[in-house]
Amino acid sequence: MEVVIDEGMRRWYRACPCCLSDAYPEIKRALDAETVQPSLSSAMAERAEADVRAEGGDPACWAHLVCPECGAVGQHRRGCAAGLGEREL
Numbered sequence: 001m002e003v004v005i006d007e008g009m010r011r012w013y014r015a016c017p018c019c020l021s022d023a024y025p026e027i028k029r030a031l032d033a034e035t036v037q038p039s040l041s042s043a044m045a046e047r048a049e050a051d052v053r054a055e056g057g058d059p060a061c062w063a064h065l066v067c068p069e070c071g072a073v074g075q076h077r078r079g080c081a082a083g084l085g086e087r088e089l
Helices: 007-015 017-023 027-036 040-056
Strands: none
Touching: 007 027, 017 027, 017 040
8 A cells, every 4th residue: 555645744754753553653664764863763753652651751743943054952952053043052
């Protein structure tokens, strides 16, 4: 069966990929294959998902808080191009 990915699924993926993975894992895998996430490898993401499932984890998705450039949450690391003009760690 061919996976059809519409714009709504793409917006969901950008907003909360871990929630999309729970509901539609095949679509999440297809979008992961299209997207390069430089600060968070797929192995790290899979491990984090496994940890949350095993331990219960936080019900809120915090993925949108991770800077795609430096990987920091909240404040950017020194030299992060995405955080220019903001407070740095």
